[in-house]
Amino acid sequence: MKKVLILGSTGSIGVNALNVIRKFPDKFKVTGLTVNSNISVLKEQIEEFNPEFVVVKDQNKADELAKSIRSKTEVLFGNPGLIEAAQSRDFDILIGAVVGFAGLIPTLEAIKRGKRIALANKETLVVAGEIVTRLVAENGSEIIPVDSEHSAIYQCLIGENLKEVEKLILTASGGPFLNKEKSFFDNATVDEALNHPNWKMGSKITIDSATMMNKGLEVIEAHWLFGLPFDKIDVVIHPQSIIHSMVQFVDGSIKAQLGLPDMKLPIQYALSFPERFENDFMRTNLPLINNLTFFEPDFDKFECLKLAYQVLETGGTAPCILNAANEVAVDKFLKGLIKFSDIPKFINKALNKIENHSNPDIETIIECDKLTRKFVNTLN
Numbered sequence: 354m355k356k357v358l359i360l361g362s363t364g365s366i367g368v369n370a371l372n373v374i375r376k377f378p379d380k381f382k383v384t385g386l387t388v389n390s391n392i393s394v395l396k397e398q399i400e401e402f403n404p405e406f407v408v409v410k411d412q413n414k415a416d417e418l419a420k421s422i423r424s425k426t427e428v429l430f431g432n433p434g435l436i437e438a439a440q441s442r443d444f445d446i447l448i449g450a451v452v453g454f455a456g457l458i459p460t461l462e463a464i465k466r467g468k469r470i471a472l473a474n475k476e477t478l479v480v481a482g483e484i485v486t487r488l489v490a491e492n493g494s495e496i497i498p499v500d501s502e503h504s505a506i507y508q509c510l511i512g513e514n515l516k517e518v519e520k521l522i523l524t525a526s527g528g529p530f531l532n533k534e535k536s537f538f539d540n541a542t543v544d545e546a547l548n549h550p551n552w553k554m555g556s557k558i559t560i561d562s563a564t565m566m567n568k569g570l571e572v573i574e575a576h577w578l579f580g581l582p583f584d585k586i587d588v589v590i591h592p593q594s595i596i597h598s599m600v601q602f603v604d605g606s607i608k609a610q611l612g613l614p615d616m617k618l619p620i621q622y623a624l625s626f627p628e629r630f631e632n633d634f635m636r637t638n639l640p641l642i643n644n645l646t647f648f649e650p651d652f653d654k655f656e657c658l659k660l661a662y663q664v665l666e667t668g669g670t671a672p673c674i675l676n677a678a679n680e681v682a683v684d685k686f687l688k689g690l691i692k693f694s695d696i697p698k699f700i701n702k703a704l705n706k707i708e709n710h711s712n713p714d715i716e717t718i719i720e721c722d723k724l725t726r727k728f729v730n731t732l733n
């Protein structure tokens with residue numbers, strides 16, 4: 354029986370992780386759940402899974418929750434609660450399903466204890482990939498990716514020698530604006546950008562898919578997970594999202610992993626690895642799908658994708674600046690404060706303004722994140 358702590362249990366990945374865990378009551382036990390503010394959903398999760406503790410970011414909401422539950426579940430709050438959960442509570446697997454920079458510090462704490470990390474929170478690897486991978490190696494921890502592309506690559510690499518990999522090929526749906534002209538981006542609405550053709554996800558990653566920053570973040574994520582340089586990580590548009598990604602080897606052979614666009618499978622794999630558990634999830638019917646197509650991405654139209662490759666090449670705190678600027682810009686766009694086309698503009702301004710530090714330690718990364726947020730918040 355594996356004990357599981359879910360960071361971000363009320364989000365799209367968190368809820369799907371509980372959908373997986375519910376199917377395997379003899380294999381997994383939920384010991385802890387953490388959320389930002391959605392205590393009504395958390396309350397239902399507590400009643401069903403009876404965790405030992407939960408963490409709520411907001412103290413008032415944590416107090417409100419503590420008064421209203423009957424179970425013995427302990428209620429912690431704030432960042433100190435989140436860090437305590439990762440640092441000293443009992444669990445075997447941490448599911449990193451928080452969105453954004455907020456996932457970094459608790460994930461690092463669990464890595465220092467040698468835990469398995471089922472990682473959806475790609476921002477953690479984007480901002481601090483060097484530190485994360487070093488600590489994983491030093492502490493005997495392991496990251497099993499939940500991001501579907503990286504889960505696909507992970508599965509393709511089983512039994513292979515990394516030295517014989519010629520390149521990784523990340524597939525991208527292209528998002529809701531694949532067939533729009535760049536001029537459309539000035540007037541694209543929040544509802545249009547949130548209307549993803551294949552995946553139902555949280556709002557931040559859905560906007561990232563519309564700008565293709567999501568694929569850019571995934572290129573950086575792949576670099577740290579699999580140790581390949583940026584020029585060996587390609588992106589190909591594949592609108593059906595059936596091939597989740599591929600690996601091309603030095604002899605020209607390509608391995609791919611296929612499946613329906615459903616995050617339950619990569620989540621389950623990150624929990625069950627190295628085993629595979631039988632399940633009743635819907636199967637992929639290839640004749641029904643009938644048609645799989647591929648295109649080159651348009652780097653001029655999707656500037657965020659180009660910027661992500663650039664910061665990966667630059668290194669240092671450049672990926673942290675890109676990430677923080679993107680988080681703030683996406684938040685402003687979602688609130689209707691800026692245009693869709695402002696997102697890459699703001700990121701560019703931040704990259705030009707904020708000083709880059711090479712080989713940053715964690716304090717430098719935290720400071721860089723703060724400075725960038727402050728700067729981008731002044732833009733309009």
Ligand code: NAD
Nearest residue numbers: 361362363364365366388389451452455473474475554555
């Ligand atoms: P979401 O917005 O649906 O959920 C985010 C969760 O994190 C919620 O439970 C929320 O309470 C919690 N949270 C948010 N801010 C917090 C903070 N400051 N402190 C503590 N908790 C906080 O997001 P999501 O779509 O589930 O995505 C989560 C992560 O997984 C992201 O990094 C995303 O890029 C990645 N991911 C998501 C999908 C997907 O299908 N949704 C696929 C691949 C990767």
Ligand code: MG
Nearest residue numbers: 500501502571
């Ligand atoms: Mg993905």
